[in-house]
Amino acid sequence: MSEALFEPIREHLAEVTLEAVVAHGALALLVEPAQVLEVVRSLKDSFGFDMFLDVTAVDWPERQPRFDVVWHFYSTQHFVRVRVKARVPLADPTVDTLVPLYGSAGYMERECHDMYGIVFRGNDDLRPILLYEGFEGHPLRKDYPKQKEQPLVPYLDAKP
Amino acid sequence: MSARAPDTLPNPIRPAFTEGSREGSVIVNIGPSHPATHGTIQIVAELSGERVVRTDVHCGYLHRGFEKECESHTWHNLIPYVDRLNYCSALINDFAYCEAVEKLMGIEITPRARYLRTLLAEYSRIADHLTCIAAALMELGAMTGFLYLVTIRDYIYEHLADLTGARVTYSYGRIGGLAKDLPEGWLKRLGEILDEMETFTGRVHGLVDRNRIFIDRMRDVGVISTADAVNWGFTGPLLRSTGVPRDLRKDTPYLAYAELDFEVPVGIKGDNYDRYYVRMREIDESAHMIRQLMEMLPTGPLCVDDRRCTFPEKSLVYTEIESLINHFKLVMDGPQVPPGEVYSAHEGANGELGFYIVSVGGGVPWKVHCRSPSFVHMGGVHRMLDGYQLADIVPTFGSVNMIGGECDR
Numbered sequence: 001m002s003e004a005l006f007e008p009i010r011e012h013l014a015e016v017t018l019e020a021v022v023a024h025g026a027l028a029l030l031v032e033p034a035q036v037l038e039v040v041r042s043l044k045d046s047f048g049f050d051m052f053l054d055v056t057a058v059d060w061p062e063r064q065p066r067f068d069v070v071w072h073f074y075s076t077q078h079f080v081r082v083r084v085k086a087r088v089p090l091a092d093p094t095v096d097t098l099v100p101l102y103g104s105a106g107y108m109e110r111e112c113h114d115m116y117g118i119v120f121r122g123n124d125d126l127r128p129i130l131l132y133e134g135f136e137g138h139p140l141r142k143d144y145p146k147q148k149e150q151p152l153v154p155y156l157d158a159k160p
Numbered sequence: 161m162s163a164r165a166p167d168t169l170p171n172p173i174r175p176a177f178t179e180g181s182r183e184g185s186v187i188v189n190i191g192p193s194h195p196a197t198h199g200t201i202q203i204v205a206e207l208s209g210e211r212v213v214r215t216d217v218h219c220g221y222l223h224r225g226f227e228k229e230c231e232s233h234t235w236h237n238l239i240p241y242v243d244r245l246n247y248c249s250a251l252i253n254d255f256a257y258c259e260a261v262e263k264l265m266g267i268e269i270t271p272r273a274r275y276l277r278t279l280l281a282e283y284s285r286i287a288d289h290l291t292c293i294a295a296a297l298m299e300l301g302a303m304t305g306f307l308y309l310v311t312i313r314d315y316i317y318e319h320l321a322d323l324t325g326a327r328v329t330y331s332y333g334r335i336g337g338l339a340k341d342l343p344e345g346w347l348k349r350l351g352e353i354l355d356e357m358e359t360f361t362g363r364v365h366g367l368v369d370r371n372r373i374f375i376d377r378m379r380d381v382g383v384i385s386t387a388d389a390v391n392w393g394f395t396g397p398l399l400r401s402t403g404v405p406r407d408l409r410k411d412t413p414y415l416a417y418a419e420l421d422f423e424v425p426v427g428i429k430g431d432n433y434d435r436y437y438v439r440m441r442e443i444d445e446s447a448h449m450i451r452q453l454m455e456m457l458p459t460g461p462l463c464v465d466d467r468r469c470t471f472p473e474k475s476l477v478y479t480e481i482e483s484l485i486n487h488f489k490l491v492m493d494g495p496q497v498p499p500g501e502v503y504s505a506h507e508g509a510n511g512e513l514g515f516y517i518v519s520v521g522g523g524v525p526w527k528v529h530c531r532s533p534s535f536v537h538m539g540g541v542h543r544m545l546d547g548y549q550l551a552d553i554v555p556t557f558g559s560v561n562m563i564g565g566e567c568d569r
Contacts, residue, residue: 024263024502025412050390054503054531058518070516072503072531076390076404079411081503104393107539115227125176130220130568132172139228146228153169 005078009047013039026072026081033069033086037096040071040084044101049073049082052102055109057116059142065089069118071098088118097123115140175204176216185213188550192221196299196554200564201538203545203553210549215542219535222568230528234494235261235335236469238528243329245530245566248291249284249509251320253566254333257528259414260504260515261335264497267466271458273337278416279453280332281506282446283350286357287316288509288561289397289439289446296436296558297368300377305367308360315353322346335495336470337463347454354447361443369437378433382544382556385430392540395533396511398560401438402430408507419456420449435559469495494523503531510534510561534560534567 006027010020016039019030031039043049053072060066071084086095097120098105109120110129117138120126128135132152137144180187185208191197202218226245230238242257243250255277262269269277294309317327322343324330332339368374384394386402399406405424409417425441427434463470471490472483497519505514511533518527537560544556 023500024504026503028501051395052393053505053512053514054516054529056516056529058501058527072514072516074512076406081505083503102393103388103391104536104539107536108393111535127174127176128220129218130223132220133174134170139225142231144228146225146232152172 003080005047005075005080009043009082012046013042026083028083028085030085030087033088033095036069036071036084036086037098037101040073040098041101043073043082043084048075048077050076052098052104052108053081055098055105055112057112057118057140059116059140061142067093067116067118069095069112093117094119094121096121099123114138117141172221173202173204173218177204177206177214180206180208181213182208184208190553192218196557198295198557198562198564200568201557201562203557205545205550205553207550210551212545212548212550212553215545215553217538217541217545219538219564219567222564224569226530226569227528230525232524234523235497235525236490236494238525239333240329240331242333242530243331245532245569246288246508246510246513246534246563247328247565248563249281249288250329251280251284251332252288252506252508252513254330255281255415256504256506256508256513257515258333258335259506260502260517261495261497263502263504264500264517264519265335265466265468265495266498267336267464267469269337270461270464272341272460273462273464275416275453275457276338276342276462277333278420279450279457281415282449282453283316283320285509286443286446286450287313287320289443290316290357292509292558292561293364293436293439296555297364299554299558300374302368302374305364308364312353312357312360315356319346319349319353322349334463334470336466337461341462347457350450350454354450357443358447361440365440375433377552377555378436378559379431380429381432381548381552382435382559383429383431384540384544388543389430389540392543393536394511394540395536396508397435397438397442398430398511398537400424401427401434403427408505408512412505414506416453416456420452422449432555432559496523497521497525505531508533510563510566511537513566530566530569532566532569534562534564535569538562538567 016035017029021028051074053074055071058068065087067088069086073082109123112118113126114131190203192202200222204216206213242253245253290309290313294306298306321327324332389399389402403426405426407424422445425438427438472486476483477487499521501518503516505512514531516529520526
């Protein structure tokens with residue numbers, strides 16, 4: 001792992017990052033939601049982070065803004081990972097889509113939309129992927145009860 | 161009074177297209193209840209004659225709320241759930257998850273556990289690749305090859321049952337070590353199985369490698385370029401089949417991989433044949449690694465001496481108050497993991513298996529997210545299906561080795 005790459009990234013992106021820490025072998029950048037596309041484009045074009053690993057969110061119900069949207073990127077040349085985080089509020093959980101930069105972003109953004117209701121601006125295919133059409137709510141939000149059931153096919157012994 | 165099932169059931173999916181893009185094309189639905197889609201994937205395909213014009217791949221039929229369930233159990237209790245992600249190589253999932261938690265806790269596992277985990281991860285990789293190739297051969301009608309490989313896989317399952325008590329989902333990893341040490345004679349039998357496996361994989365090589373039918377179905381089918389594979393997030397044998405030696409075991413060595421001598425097999429052009437061959441070669445490399453590890457396996461304790469995660473000796477629990485309390489707290493409250501977040505990835509049999517975990521302190525995770533290779537591969541599999549024949553969907557899909565458990569979580 002060439003963690004020497006982290007210092008130039010920190011310097012290059014100092015103006016647009018709110019926080020940059022190295023923990024457990026990965027660089028973690030906290031950015032404003034509006035800056036995500038710009039930051040990731042620069043990570044991809046200038047630092048070789050050519051693989052979109054993952055996008056998910058973390059729900060902090062007590063906090064404002066409530067959600068962390070978390071991306072992971074990997075460089076197949078330098079063998080290091082970088083994590084990008086942006087905080088979005090419940091009222092407007094919107095970030096820019098990364099589909100123009102990475103093909104794999106599409107599917108994983110659909111999952112994140114399913115599970116947390118994060119809206120990826122510019123991704124016009126946010127159909128349910130792990131859930132089904134008509135599913136109400138976002139199950140990985142902390143206020144979604146774990147035992148809640150939404151059967152698509154009614155139980156045979158259910159009251160009409 | 162019992163209600164009748166409605167006459168028409170709501171469609172769980174909304175296809176990306178319902179009309180053909182050209183004259184004379186038809187839309188067909190393949191799966192999810194079809195053996196060739198391994199029971200959980202639905203492919204909506206537009207066909208022009210026998211040619212696939214475009215496809216829309218749906219998953220989620222096996223979604224069971226893995227990540228939601230994780231948020232209400234202790235760190236230790238998740239291990240059986242983690243097993244059920246990729247049930248063809250459950251041990252790799254165990255070790256990847258345990259390592260993520262250990263990183264947050266700042267634990268370094270004992271040398272014996274480190275080598276044993278490496279050995280078992282490679283053993284699981286063999287079982288996974290055998291399953292994948294066997295299923296792919298069977299779907300092409302090569303029943304003999306299927307039976308040869310599944311015979312060996314069954315030897316491996318029985319052998320792992322001797323060690324762990326279960327054939328498929330082992331729950332054998334522990335935070336800070338492993339559940340128990342090797343039984344007597346286990347390594348001797350391991351050597352026998354590896355020898356036998358090489359006889360059988362040799363026979364499969366002889367049966368299919370230069371078989372006209374096999375080559376016609378596999379060569380130049382489902383081709384993907386390196387640039388495309390990286391863009392679509394492909395990892396593991398899929399990415400290596402395109403000709404780049406990207407392997408986390410070499411690139412970011414974990415466990416004991418830095419001390420082992422092994423090669424990273426690559427393909428030539430990323431077609432089905434390359435994916436078959438890369439997996440076969442990886443089986444050879446894994447066997448080579450296991451033989452080295454059998455020699456290197458050190459003696460010593462299996463679990464770290466850390467009261468935060470390792471259970472005390474059972475005899476002490478019954479005789480000593482500190483150990484009794486320790487045991488009680490570990491069961492009731494779970495291991496105390498300090499606040500923080502970590503992304504930790506292992507090279508699973510199908511590609512990068514990553515766990516992103518967030519802790520707020522305490523015995524229960526705040527969030528566990530699994531970056532599963534199968535799900536990512538399903539996002540890009542249409543690149544390997546479009547433009548080929550309808551019948552090519554079966555071998556191409558088989559060569560991706562989608563595992564429903566980790567794809568849909």
